[in-house]
Amino acid sequence: MLPSISLNISNFHEYSNSILKQNGGTIIFEGPWLTNMKIVFTSNAMNVQHITSTKFENYGKGDDFKEIFEVLGDGIFRSDSHKWKYNRTLLHSVFKQVSFQTFIHKTFEAKVDSCLLVFLDHACKKGLQVDLQDVLQRLTFDNICSIVLGFDPICLSIDLPEIASEKAFNQLEDILLTRHIKPRFLWKLQKWLQIGDEKKFVENQKIIDHMVDTQIKCIRSRQSEIKSKINMQDKLQQFDLLTTIMNTEVEKKEQPNSIDDKFLRDTAINLLAAGRDTISSSLAWFFWLMATHPFVEAKILEEIKENLPSKESNWKELGKEGLSKLVYLHGALCETLRLYPPIPFEHKCAMKFDVLPSGHKIKSNTMIVYSLYSMGRVEEIWGEDCLEFKPERWISNKGGIIHVPSYKFIAFNAGPRSCLGKDISFTEMKMVVVAILLNYHIQLVEEHPIVPSLSVILHMKHGLKIMVKKRIV
Template structure:
């Protein structure tokens, strides 16, 4: 990513931005002013702090619960007030959408997918996805995929770390395993990224991460359209990433269409989400083309793969930093599944029934506490379609970009108390140890209102299954006990670099033997997709 501007240049441009903004709003001529949010800086200050963006936004939010950053054309308004969040996401939902600016910034990556459109396109995709996520078929199918992938992951960890004492990069393994499982559930494709049997999936994942970072950078880069037109600098890299992404996704679509033509009589029975959208297209020929399918796929990838794998990585990082919590989670998993007995990983997934998963209240609380501090989408933006006044009395203008901020909100003492920055799963449990949810407008990790995440329960189920398998067979600690982990500035909150852990196996030897057998099996018989 390009270096930020020098301090003198930033100061000069900031002053120019302020003057241009005041002049454009008629505020230099003595007109009566509305009660706009206080100015905390300009878009150039955000660009200067791009590498630590969410921390910078958190610092500003501690000073102003609602504030604005100036750009040449509009306000960037940010808020951590739950009442404002409810107004934006529910009460006045029709007035806040993606809008033309967000669509333009994200179009190269997300196109006309569900997270980048309003109106009829959004309603169509929401309807099909809503029907799909509500089916028992998808729940049962996805749970089976999650169990199989978690077992494969456990086998790899044993082979790489527990037996030989090597460090394991759990972040990388989780990214690969969730990519495998999500493409299997979502698109009926066996990637083989976790086992390393194919390179195309790994190249796609790298390109997707690079493009996601560049999309976020565009929001603060006033010259990104010029760079794209000239095909230079960061935009040249963006174009290359998008080409890699497109080649991969269109190959997935072509393969699925070919499968459809071979198995037309069975196609309606397919469990994966892409098959459902293709079936929808079959019912209404010409309703959307392969480009639209490409956009739908990539939006599901950023929702299903990026957020889940990121949360799991932060979760195990928190477990290593809080051994007491890790032990409580492991004991709960054991109590809900096998009790005092030890079983091998080939047998253990059968114990992860819906009833057993629902009993894991502390695990649910620990995952939710992770999402409070490390939400999958740290800051979410909406476009204001007409002048409005937020519940806290601050005015916003038509064309303003209004942001609610899950990451800073999770660290606000006025919302969570003086221990807001502590990892404490107990805050989510009542005296009986039962999970008690908070308002979606205070805990905003899954959005709220009409756009609330359809895959919320889907994501929790996957995270619980993966977590339960790993904490049952292993105890984790940081490879370097003093190391800390940062994040990469992207649309989602992904770790910047590896999560090196040491894994121990407290289960009995007969379980270890079965686990080694499974590790050998997965290592030598992977089903790649190309």
């Protein structure tokens, strides 16, 4: 199998999708002799339900994942059992706080208004070619830093500055992918000798750690100032995630260790990773789909206008409630996430022997990878037209959204480890779509190739080159 995978590596998602299809949705990949490598690769929804929910306790992240993603520390993405449970309970209690949700809404609204629209206005006036994927990555990086750390690095401004922490994040992501492809002994040796990619890894990690540590210090000093002033009003005005975590009480019995600086650092890095590229990748694919499906774009625009309080209304006047009424837009976003899930693969590792619903026997310590990319293209789930972009498939006869169980619509994962940021993501994506579509028309630069990259996030390999024109309403 290795030679054929190497030959198709540039087209890996499509290649693996066709191999899975030919083999009934599950294949076993065995590495060369002596490598002891065995990976079960699946897009079978019953297997995924079994792994993520029915036998949840038997499938953890595993040692390989933990080794490759050591930068995530003991945060939610890299932890299992009681450490994961504690992280999950704590973050869940923060995410459901209304004050925190309002803070997220207001922060993002201000960012879209003062940075994204200002940038697009500038690009429009100057007739610039823009890489929309890069612009969206900058927007979501600024936003997630503001939300988690209470600090905006301002990557998105008209001169598109190079910000060390944002660049460091991009490079870390690329090196994490190479750790999946290189033989383990090789990257381990490079790490030990501190050469090549592994040297760069440490340098980039230091940049990010420095940014996070500085902010933790600021938050701690602000906290002690507040305590000394005993000023509850000030305290209530601090909503960034780390501050909120410090103020959130979780049952003591569930708390394995105190909320020290290491815990805050790990939580911050995990959330920066969770909230940055997932939203920007979804939006980049969405705007490409809009440009290639003008009929869908027109319907979305019509729906937005119908829900605005008046013809002259500004995009912000739609508010959270107005956004929730945009059913067709919601369907179009789900359809984008089905075909282009930002996280294209998930790893799991079996703790004990098990048999999958497809009949495959799983020994303990076997790695299982399920392809979120392929699951969105399974005919048995989505029908013969599964490769077509059709927001209508999400709309019921009564005009509501059709619920598809998460083990089939897998973009946000399924079971107890499903995404905690799903609702926030839909709200933020809708805000960007409404703000852009009401004000601008996006034109693709001709001949610019659009292909998915092979990365831990489903980016566009060559970005999304566009021109913006003011929309005449």
